[in-house]
Amino acid sequence: MDFKRLTYFVAVAEELHFGRAAARLDIAQPPLSRQIAQLEAELGVQLFDRSRSQIKRTQAGDALLVRARDILERLDRTKREVKRIGEGAAGRLRIAFIGSASYGVLPELIRTFRSEYPDVELALSALNNAELKTALIERQIDIAFARPALEDDEIRCDLIHQEPLILAVPAESDLAERDELILAELKRETFVLYPRRPRPSFADYVLKICKKEGFIPGSEVLAQDYQTAIALVSVGVGISVVPQSVSQSDRHGVVFRPFEEGNLGTAISLAVRRDNQSVHTNQFVTVAQKFARKVKKRSG
Known part of the structure; x- marks a missing residue:
């Protein structure tokens, strides 16, 4: 029949x-x-x-x-x-991102895409850079937001947003009473770094900045992720260097202070497989590129 x-x-x-x-x-x-x-x-x-x-x-x-x-x-x-x-008007898109990206421009970008393609389901998850790279190469996800980028011949990265770094310090410390800090003067402080593994990682990037400023932190505490690092700062374990965008969200026990010397900044990049020709992925990349230009114009 x-x-x-x-x-x-x-x-x-x-x-x-x-x-x-x-x-x-x-x-x-x-x-x-x-x-x-x-x-x-x-x-x-x-x-x-x-x-x-x-x-x-x-x-x-x-x-x-x-x-x-x-x-x-x-x-x-x-x-x-x-x-x-x-x-591309309906369907599903799998997006993973580095944890700290959830405090920056990513939420606004997600809202922008959803407003243009309301019937496309977005499956969102947080992973570290190493996990993002593996998931992208193995096609477990369609799009990754990494900090600052993912390096691999199979992956293409587009810069979405550049921002300064900022210091997270315990609210009860003397450092919280100062409006601005000098990184080199903090060499005797305990630096809370993340992630603990895999390495190299953002932790190594912060250590590189410290070395450029002529010192190695007096002591280090390694946390597995950004959320854990901030939690340790809130209870007075030490200080942490984080992206400026995370200061937009209040955290009890933590204050954020800028620093100028040695502030190399950090970036968020959108990463996709070079051979990914999915209409949904291409649509998201197009929206993200327009969004990045808009944010850059707004910031500049």
């Missing part, structure tokens, strides 16, 4: 007239009659009682009409859904 033959049957079953059904389908009447006869032969039942004056549906015809309408409606709905997914 094919869908075209079902369509022919529904037309005859609703019109109860082969001539009107043929006109509705825009085909000649003899081929339509043959299609109905073949359908009855295929099912082994009589679907219509025929007479010279009129035709009527049999009980089998009534039952098939109910089912056929449902089948054809589902088919039409499926075609529309598949078409929308193929055009």
Whole structure:
């Protein structure tokens, strides 16, 4: 039983007239009659009682009409859904990001994309840079937001946002009373670095900045992620160097202070596989590139 033959049957079953059904389908009447006869032969039942004056549906015809309408409606709905997914108007996009990105421009970018493509489902997850790289290469995700970027021949990165670094210090410390800090003067402080692994990581980037300023921190505490590092700062374990955007979110027990000397800043990049030709990915990249230009113009 094919869908075209079902369509022919529904037309005859609703019109109860082969001539009107043929006109509705825009085909000649003899081929339509043959299609109905073949359908009855295929099912082994009589679907219509025929007479010279009129035709009527049999009980089998009534039952098939109910089912056929449902089948054809589902088919039409499926075609529309598949078409929308193929055009990028619906579907699913898997996005992973470095934890600290959730405090910067990423939420605004996500809202921008959702406003343009409200029917595309976004599956969001937080991973560290090493996990982002692995997930992207193994096609477990479609898009990654890394800090500052992912290095691999299979991956393309686009800069989304550049920002300064800032110091997170315990609210109860003497450092919190100063409006601005000098990094080199903090060499005896305990630096809370993250992530603990894998290395090299953002922790090594901070140590590079310290070395450039002529010192190595007096002591180090390694945390697995940004959230843990800030929690340790809040209870007075030490200080931490973090992206400026995280200061937009209040954290009890923590204050943020700027520093100028040696502030190399940090960046968020959007990473995709070079061979990813998905319409959804391409749409997101286009929206992200426009968004990045808008943010740069707004900041500059």
